[in-house]
Amino acid sequence: MSKIGQKIKTFRLKARKTQGELAEVLGISVPAFSKIENGITDVNSARIIQLAILFKVNAGAFFEETDDQRDETERKQELLLKQQQATISELQGKLITCFEEKDELQKRIRETEAEVVKH
Template sequence: MIEMQIISKKIQYLRQQKRWNQSILAEKLKLSVPAVSKIETGMTDINMSRLMQIAEIFEVTLMELLSTDEQYMPSAAYQEAGAIRAKLMLREDEITQLQKKLIDLYEVCRKGLL
């Protein structure tokens, strides 16, 4: 189930990289928009012929589409993930600093110095 969710998110990512909305992808797949939504949320199983069609539309190999291995994930997704990780690390540092300040203020208040 987890692999299907990864594949579903990959399909959504590839669609967004093309700057397509779900209706554009639905038209290319000859599906309804709700059907595309179910594919992208992992709520429906996708048969092999549909996966091959999706891979062709996005100009990726079937292996790239199906693989959950890092080497087959879109490089732009990893660059974006790296940027998000860097921002997250900065936020975590900020949180740690704010926690230290809060503890210091608590100690000051506890001693009655404030």
């Protein structure tokens, strides 16, 4: 469901209207209205203005995020940040291991070279 479709549904339910009632006022079929609410059909600006008038809201209200949507966005961002931090920590650990292995290999090379020089 699109964000605009969600808003339309929220406003419709708040107004205690059925899809059929609004579809009739807008001059469209119930399936067409359902597709708008479910985000299957995009809503043009003229339709948004019609809906804003019907719901007695500013047309911009269809584009504003609700507190719940902002909270969900923040939760997703926090989760992504934690995942990125975990990935960074894992990569840092691998990098440290690589440097330790490199140092160990250089030590073995020096020891091998020293053995070769002795013989």
